[in-house]
Amino acid sequence: MIVGNGPVEEGAGDRIDQSDLVIRFNAVRNFPSAGRRTDVVAVCNTGRPAQAMLGSEDWLNGSAVAACREIWSVRDPEKFLDLRPRLALSHPELDDFCDDRTEDFAAFAASRAKRHRVIARSVHEGVDEALAAYRPEPYVVPSSGLIVVVHVLSSEARSDDEVVVAGFTHQGWAGHPFSAEKRLIDDFVAAGRLSRLSSDPSSSPSQGV
Template sequence: MPDDVDPLRAAWPGLSDLGAVALVGNAPGTEARAADAAAAVLRFNNAPGFGGRSGSRVTHLALVNRGGQMREWLADPGFLDRPVVRQAEAFVLPFPMLPEAQNRPEPICFTRGALALLRPLGKPVHVLPEELHDEARRVLEAGTGAGGRPNPSTGFLIALALLLGRPAGAPAVEAHGFGFAGWPGHPWAAERAWFTDAAAAGRLRLHPPPADG
């Protein structure tokens, strides 16, 4: 996907240099202390289990920047004091910024507010490009049969970005705690199939491994 990789790397400088990566999802009961040994540890949103059963390191924190969750964070005066936020070295916002005209009358995109909140911390904030979303929808539609313009999850978008933006021969991404369940608007079965295929190809490893059949 050469035409799509350049916008991705422009949006996330250093993506191709992350080395060994642990991707820690938020499935209930995730045990991922081994993730702390990776050069880069990517976590999501409220990162349940951080500091305990899911490990104590985070280099990149992905924060969903559309919908009510970001609205709640922007209204929370203690958000920047959360341990996972304080310890993150960089932030990833998975959705590109909507033009103001498309964000009315009821706003769904809170990218501007998120940038205003996070930038004073002096840490990089990467906003993933529309090209990545186009590729995610193409993969989910063509590769797994998910129709109707599927809405990829943040975990899927970050995993796809890692596999697209890293050089050939990079270590397999270690993915912990992906339960493929949650908000019903995401195509969980299709995402599970993609992760399983990527694991079979040696591009990532799922912990625990997918059940046979």
């Protein structure tokens, strides 16, 4: 179960908590209305989001982070180091966007006996390639949610799993290509690779939100 920070249907939290693995994101804003089980917290490990999380006692000691076994850094440090010169020209206002805090998340995870992993740049670049088919408007980077979805779907260890998403509104920061991302997620659903959560346990997950 991959749970974005958007709202979920009433009653969906119970179904989320019944999953074998639950992945949440960043500040986990819909916790606990979208369930409590948290196995992984995937974080934006660069720029202002990283600074905000690492500087917040509420995040560092929050229930979702305390419950998780793993913290995933979504942004490969070398990929974002390579992005810095381009963004300095195209988006000078994002001067701290590529500031890397991966080692800080790794140290925090180690201090709490949690596993830390970094999602490979090849996943990010594969997502960019997949999105190109939908002719997105110019964007900065794909969203963390889409990066994690593709990472999970491309994992051989998860090849036999049913992968379900919830709380994905495909709205937010203008630097993410949300319209194209929604179309890509919809195509994953149509191909049977992914489902969207329904709060009704008698219906197929793909018939939900």
